[in-house]
Amino acid sequence: MKTYAIISFLVCILPTGTCTGYQLIGTEKLSEELVAQHYTISSNLDAVIVVDRTTPTFEYQTFYCAGSADEVEGQQGRLHFLEHLMSGTGGHDQIVLANGGQKNASTSDIFTRFTLRFPKDKFDLAVEIDSKRFYNTVINEEVIKKEKKIILTERSRGQANLTRRFGSFFIGLVYKKRNYTGIGTEDFIQQLEPDDLKNYYENFLRRQKRLIVIVGDVDVDHVLTKLDKTYNEQIPRGLSIELPTSPFPNPEALGKKFRITSKSLNVSKFRKGWYTPNLGHRDYAGLLVLTTILNQNANSLRSGIVDSGLARIFGVELSHHKGFSLMSCVADLPHDTSFDAVQAIIRVELEKLRSISDYKLNGARNELLYDMYSKFYDRSSLAYSFGRAFAHANDPLLHPKLFQNIKSIHKEDISRIIDLYLTDDNSITVYLTLKKTNE
Amino acid sequence: MFLKVMISFVLCYVVGVLPAVAEISNHHIFYRQDKRAPVTNIEIVFLGAGSKQEQPSQTGLAVAVSKLIQEAAKKQGYMDKLEALGTRLNTSVRTLYHTISIYGLSENCAESIAIFRDLIYDLEFSESDLGQVKKLMITDYQNYLRRDPNPLMRNFAVAKTKGIKKLKSLKTLQDLSLKDIRQYYDQLLKTDVVFFKIISNRDSTEVAKWLRPITEEREIGGFVHSLKFPTTDYSVGPSAFVFNANIKSVLCQWLIPCGDISEESTISTLISDVLLDDARGLIHRYFRQELGLVYGPSCKVRWSEGVRYLYIYADPKLHNSEELIVKMSDFIRELSDNPRFWESLKERRKIFKVSYVHNQTPRRSLDREVSRAIYNRPTRKGGYDSVTDEDVRSFLEKFFISQNMIMVFAGPKDHITGILNTHWPEIEVHEQSTQSLIE
The missing domain is CATH 3.30.830.10 (Metalloenzyme, LuxS/M16 peptidase-like)
Structure with a gap:
């Protein structure tokens, strides 16, 4: 009882404002004017901030450390599909545009990336959009049906590109995956269902390590406070992807x-x-x-x-x-x-x-x-x-x-x-x- | 004199532009200081040189000179000297100007410019260099055909309908003589007006000092800048150009000629922004997001020789191509009566007010300033705000009509001509081989 009383007393007198989750873990000077600061925000999330006031805008890029090379042979394409769904979720296109922003997304062999670019006073909006993608991406029959059509058109364009096909064959040899394709085969894309994608989103993609990189005209304290407040929920780590000394896969x-x-x-x-x-x-x-x-x-x-x-x-x-x-x-x-x-x-x-x-x-x-x-x-x-x-x-x-x-x-x-x-x-x-x- | 120096100082300090006293007759210096990186980029713009100076029988001459500068620089050891400093030499050609640029670390800039000065004034061209350049250009032409023939197709279609010259011709390339090359190069060095476009972390005084060895010895009496082109009042459409390609999609382009290079372009740029400035343009929203017919549409204002045109690109899969071609053609023709266009225009006007900051980077503002100086187009007072809906409607009614529409398709020939015969039996169809683009 006495111990509980002491703990309660300490909790009451500690200033709550100092209980932040973020921590500076590295700094590198890039040039006369630019410095990069590396923070951990939570167990699964890091951030790099570079203040650059040349123009009153900022770049906000989120990297999920999972790419098509991490997908199982014959079942590649879910990450790319999720990238499309997350990028457009919740009517983001219109919100970004109306606020003078720009956005993009891509899936590589090793990461899935989302890019936002806004005028300097829209930082909170960028975090809001990023967090909606992370916590509440809309995955249902309607959005999947619409996106399948777009992705199949994208796929046919890629298939027509010999250089890309040749590159995929090579990467398939490197990662020991037959018919390597980041976008997925036509049959695999056609059979994707909401439950399957939701499961992949919840239990694979969201559990990977993430990095948010912010470059531009921002206030570092505000950035850190906002990221800390938004992403303080601890997400359990999922399947770990070997880093950084993983041997050659094949x-x-x-x-x-x-x-x-x-x-x-x-x-x-x-x-x-x-x-x-x-x-x-x-x-x-x-x-x-x-x-x-x-x-x-x-x-x-x-x-x-x-x-x-x-x-x-x-x-x-x-x-x-x-x-x-x-x-x-x-x-x-x-x-x-x-x-x-x-x-x-x-x-x-x-x-x-x-x-x-x-x-x-x-x-x-x-x-x-x-x-x-x-x-x-x-x-x-x-x-x-x-x-x-x-x-x-x-x-x-x-x-x-x-x-x-x-x-x-x-x-x-x-x-x-x-x-x-x-x-x-x-x-x-x-x-x-x-x-x-x-x- | 004191006043002149003071004004120069203020100009230099406030806007980062080299002061008038640092200018030398017939040379204009456009400069931005950017301390984010210890590098210097110097682009020398020879105004009035470029492909406009070629006779139709000399197509390829300006590019050949551009490549010869590099080739001769390699043979005569200048390239080695520049590369030892880590400095790169680039050359490029546009319709109205020719550029030679050097890029490198600022610490090596003075030395690089001294080598560069010797290079441009002492360069010798030989028959063997010209032979080598012709070989490289033939390879380039073939690479363009394989990798991205769309610009060549557009130029070909505009050349056929508006009577301008083709961009690439193997025949005229083979006929180029060393005499043609030497004459062009001599005129190039003596170009009446030369611009220096510079971004550097170093201050303007130092930069001006670097440039003196180039400017001091330069003679004039060569190419003279002019925006005048022969009149191209041809009737253009409706016409279609079909390039046979064994692919599972149809690459579609619509070209809408709308004036010439010297005219004010605010309205055409505004319309292209509404249609597809970014992923939220009307074409993207309607044809990709709602109908799912395309993956990567685009829309831009372009010039070929003096002819300005707006072009729309779409990439449907084969089975979607008929629907896309019909709907896009109707969409263009009926744009002035399309309520969604007017809603998007209204929305776009609001967006401009918040998104313009993205264009305020030192590089983009420098590009705009130099572009304004080159094209010297009349500027519309009040910019986009001064364009009324009535102005836009008149423009659409004048140019967005069947008689002014050129369509360019690449894909299975029989499939495309079948679509054209079904929907527009009256249209003039030109079936072309891709090889004809460079013959």
Whole structure:
């Protein structure tokens, strides 16, 4: 009884205003004017805030750490469907528009993202819309019927795009899922029912970790108070998605080459992807610099292959996946270009880079830094960088930390990275080519 | 002099525009300081150069020069020098102007500009460079056809109905000589008026100092800017262009010519905003959300040579295409009697008052300022507020009529011509191969 009395007394005298759930867990200076602050709001929700008063507006992006790669083989498409339902729920389109806002949504392999953009005095409205999506998305026969028609049209557009289909095939190999498709097959979309989608929304999507990124003309205290008040309900964690050091999902595919054919093709397609570490790894900055070197306008792998006419389009990219990245060479080739010739040139160019000059390395480093700094001019791209880092490697501030790592890359790192990661037995290679008449 | 300096200081401080004393004859400097990132973007706009200067027998000349600058810069080592600093060189061509731009870290800007100066004044073009550029351009033309032929289709349809020249022609490209190239480049360097469009974290005094090596030696007497185009008073419609494509959807475009490039464009822009400025435009709401016939419609005001037109794009699946084509054509023709259009116009007027802030970024305000200076169109006093419903109605009744409608379709030819024959037996149908877009 005495103990209860003491506890009651303490509860009464403690100022309630200080009982906030949010906590600052990291800060990174981006430039002379911009600083990123990382907070936890609740057990499943983090926030990154960057104050930028250049224009009296703000960008509000919400990332759910679940994407189509997390969906079961043969049952992909629910997340994309939910993205459509959540984005338009409760007549949001009209509310956003009437308040001078803009909105968008997308589903990637590793996250589902919702974007809002408003004049500065509409912050509370943005939180209200975001929270309605989180707590009260309308999922019933009527909205599902309407959305199915739209999604099937979207799907048919994607199906007509050979580059997209080829990319999905490659990602399917990476994640060991046959008929990989973020949008879902036509049959699967047609059979989706309200109960099934509600269950997925309640017990899967809402239980994933989320990150809200706010960039713009906002008051940090107000943002934190509002997020804390709105999202203080603790949602139990659902199925955990492995992060950040998850191994490559399909190790059996590493070192293998896959050839697929089609009866009618304007160009052959080639993709070679090396399994590489995530944003949190010390070699990631070196991989970024290497990607830049290989893509440069002059005296690079890309310029050599395109200028010689071996490829119509060629590029090197570093893509982000769940806990790992892939460095890939992607090409559209005339039918008479041999895939072996392209692979041989890639090997020769990588070999040359073992003795890269300081001059060239420094140039690539500066070019890369320019690209990354330029994103500070575009709030949407900046917010996206934080969200992607969170879904990919569980830490949004890994992105700004890269700037320092990039500056400290030496030429010995390039040689070591080539040896360590860019080997044939650490890669998946896929060719898409014309079907021969006798096949 | 004291007064001039004071005014300059005030101008510079208050609006971030380089003061008049920093201007050099025939050079106008448009500048914004943006301290969010330590980078500098300099775009040099040669006003009066561009594709307008090409004779019909020289189609592709301006782009060829643009590509040759890059090619020669690579061969003569300038590109390597710029890349060593992490600075990028870009060139582009529009109807009324030609741009050469450099982008990089501000700390390397002075050095980059010195290299750039040598590049533009000392560049030599050779037959082998021209041969290489022709090869690259042929590949580009084929890539456009494969990846996004819609702009070429629009230009082709406007060229056929309004008598302007085609954007791409393999024949004229093959016929281009080194003499044509050298003449164009000589005129380009001596262009009468040049704009510098700059965003930098550095202050205006430093930026003005950087530019002196370029401006000091420049001669004039080359291209002269003019908004005049040959009159294109052709009768346009109703006509339809059908491009055969083996796809499971029909890509549809409606073009509505409505004036020329030098005319005031407030009403046409207002109408395109009402129809589809964003995902909440009337076409999106009606054709996507209510009827579910399309996924990604769009509507924009565009120019081809001097001809201004409003275009609407829709992407129905094959089985929805007849309904979409009929309903969209009726929708366009009956727009002035459509009560939903007038409701949307009213709504849009309110939205402008709150959403304009999104366009206040330094980059967008700079783009607007330079665009105003290039096109020098009469501005409507009072902007959108001064446009009455009667003005809009007169515009719709003049231009949104069958006789002024050009339709462009890509998809299964027999399916599309079947729809046209059923609903508009009187329409003039041009069946074209996609290859004809670049022949």
